[in-house]
Amino acid sequence: MKEISRSIKKKDHDNKIEGRSVYVDDYPLTASGKRILCGKLIHAAYAKARVLSVTLPPLPEGYTYVDRNDVPGDNNVNIVLDDTPVFCRETVEYIGEPIGMLVGPEEAVVDELLAGVKVEYDQIEPMLDLRNGTEAFFDYHFGHGDVDRAFAEADKVYEEEFLTGYQDQTYLEPQGMMAEPEEDGRMFVHGSLQCPYYVHGAVARALGTGPEGVHILQDVTGGGFGGKEDFPSILGCQVAVAAHKTGQPVRCVYNRREDLEFTPKRHPSLCRYKLAVKDGRVTALEADVRFDAGAYSTLSAVVLQRGIIAAPGIYHIPNVRVTGKAIKTNTVPCGAYRGFGAPQTFFAIEMMMNHVAQDLGVDSITFKQQHFAKQGDMTSTQGRYHFPVPIPAMLDEVDALCALRRKHQAYSLPQTGRFRRGIGFSAIFHGAGFTGSGERDIIKATAKLRKYADGTVEVLASNGDIGQGVRTTFPKIVSHELNLPLEKVRYEHPDTARVPDSGPTVASRSLMTVGELLRRAAIRLRDIWQDGVEQEVEEHYKEPDFVIPFYLDRFEGDAYPTYAWSVSAVEVEVDTYTGRVQILGAYGSFDVGTPVDENIVLGQMEGGFLQGLGYASIEKMQYDEKGRIRNNSFTDYLVPTAMDVPKLIARLHVEEYPDGPYGAKGAGELPLVGPPPAYLEAVEMALGGMKRHRLNRIPYSAEDVILELNKEVP
């Protein structure tokens, strides 16, 4: 283990454990002692409707209604495209879309007024169904080789459909933002968020001030998992408009029901996969990937890109054709959640490979192994796997942990009796960093170190700590290079008035990309270090030389400079009387490169694994025939509890990345992606395998097990 990997106490540990961290909902007054107005949103009651009128109850003095007519700048929130409104336009496009905001000093009074608001609608037939949706926000096509010929020459062609559901991030702290007009005329917006500069751009545009007219601070944030990547830009604009109109600080914090029902989640997906097999090898893949984007495009472009790039999984398939569509539906806009499109397609390809192997009469582990990509192979986008692919060794490690290969064969034999067992495995990658050329062409990250006269050093970057530990690991890197005690290096919550734009807190790019900039900056600072004076060093992102430039219009080139890898295995016992699936063990080998803090990384692996298991089994969220999400409380949207944590063993396998700090790659998404197909393969095996039960969707609940068994021909 490298010195840098040694675990240390997180910088925010004491404050969080002792309950001293101040979240956006905790401020009794603003820092300057001003009263904070409470803002609450009027949410649309129909999935698609023309808003004819909004009738307010008589508003007492000090209470204000805010809607799109109050937006001083542009009523379009800048995310990837600009189609999401700050407040609704003439029509509402999903249940929950914000129509306006009521603002005032007393929450109870605002609640009462809210109950008295009458909205008159002219309902329009909504489009809810992903399968039948025809309007695509994004429609991508790419591929390579001669797919048609490969299918024509195939011994056998397989076609199958795969479905995945919503998943909500269920961060501990719900969404919340606050805006404060400042003396100098600037608007100060802060709250629970991941990407200060995203919010900065959006608020400046909504207020029409230009970038210098606003600044954004990340408050202590109680988890994000992607859910606070785009949404704080929308809520940030809403509170900023309200603060602009009233001239007073305004805060809006979602309650859990609003948060579960109306904020972004993982895209439900429908994947149609077609594989050609010749001489026992997969020769071609045709993948038709549909993601349910919801009513506005928000982050769907980038989520879909990551999803379809992973369509062939980690397999080397010579002929590939991929279509990806983000379908507009009149449902809540979907956004980012750990994995960002990849869990859906990896689920599809992993299950597809299992099913093809079973049909060919080959153990799926062997079959997959015959197709593993290796260093130098072409990626789905005609880039290269530039570095070693350690999957075979990781598979051996997982095999050693749980006798994967032996059990995989043993449990594949016919089973009788009430309790039946299965074991499943998956092998996946996470493309490290931002997809495509975004890092080079769009983000252009800058990070700074400021050394003060007293010899302390401050990290200036825009990456938010959302539990992943960048407030600890950034200073750890800098103190390591400067040979300073950790206490002398600090990283405060970023405020765009003080820090350069080092890009968003997404895609596990913070440590790999910005961490490397800080490492280089620290080395330069060390070289010019002078005691007793203030010094500043700045570093800019430069794409590594080996990278094959990526062209988004053709999906050609290196979509990622390198990859993190994982092998997951899940062993289950199914109770055929009740459908209950007990997880006997969950095992993973994870290559995130060099861990910059071993405990943090292992915590990420275990937590992500559990989220993956929840996604695969109990986390069920659906909308009804009107388009309303019914599972809007923790009674109805079940996530794993401490009692649902199985025996879970996570091991690290280090394949260093030369352009990441000390060899580090991305860690965040990786552990969530692999467990769902491993889980479902295990359940399918316990039910008697594909010959009796072919499973193709998650979440797969105890009820699904029973209904599937009811189909069994005696």
Place this chain on the structure above:
Amino acid sequence: MVNGYKPGSLQEALDIRSRTDAIPYAGGTDLMVRNQKGAVYLFLNDIEALKQITDDGDMIRIGAAVTFTRALENDLVPPLMKEALSQIAAPAIRNAGTFGGNLGNASDKADSVLAALALDGRVRLASAGGERTVRIEDFFVKRGETILRDDELIVEVLLPKSRCSLPFYYQKLGGRNALAISRVAFAGVYDVQDGVIRSISVAVIGEGKFTRYREAEAALIGRTAEEVKENAAACADSFIRNMTFTRGRVSAEYRRTVVRNLLTDYLTSLG
């Protein structure tokens, strides 16, 4: 701000109950979630008389304000009841939740009520004017509705000792391993002597009500366990025929299948 009464005795509580609309509040685990604006509560958790677990020779008597945790720690509480209690929610909820609350909340998914039903339990109700004791299945009308009158309070749950030490069968199915409402639960108590069934009970969660299947149960009495075991599927059917399952968080088909499986397993395991 919460308004309410905090009586120190049952008599005082019944008196307040008879003249106000205050909502009886024992553990509050459901009322806190409901968080009804402007509600006035009648807090029962200071009344010692409602917090006792006693043995009167015929009955184990569990006070309405006894928490599940207290009951789990008490030697008088029968094993079936403890099995059910141990799977309710999570420790924090069990520390506050009570027998009276589980009944009074009128949920059709109340796990302690199911165990009491299988044990031939009764519930004693009192008002300023008098008292009555009714069977569990007669107390519960339907989801959200019981026979409790506006002037009455639940005083205690009575479990016949003759049932308390009999062998039992219990299984709860929630959506996960903790903090999960029963989607299906099954409780049964049986008495088999010399291979012959002397008594048997069947109770399930999944029908939207609490009921017993007296005819189907009676038809098994006097038959040998062996015979029932051999005809378990048909015997199970005699119960299932009389059951109507609700759909909600899960389908009626799921509930019916699981209850059939568990019933068959139960009838196979007698003796």
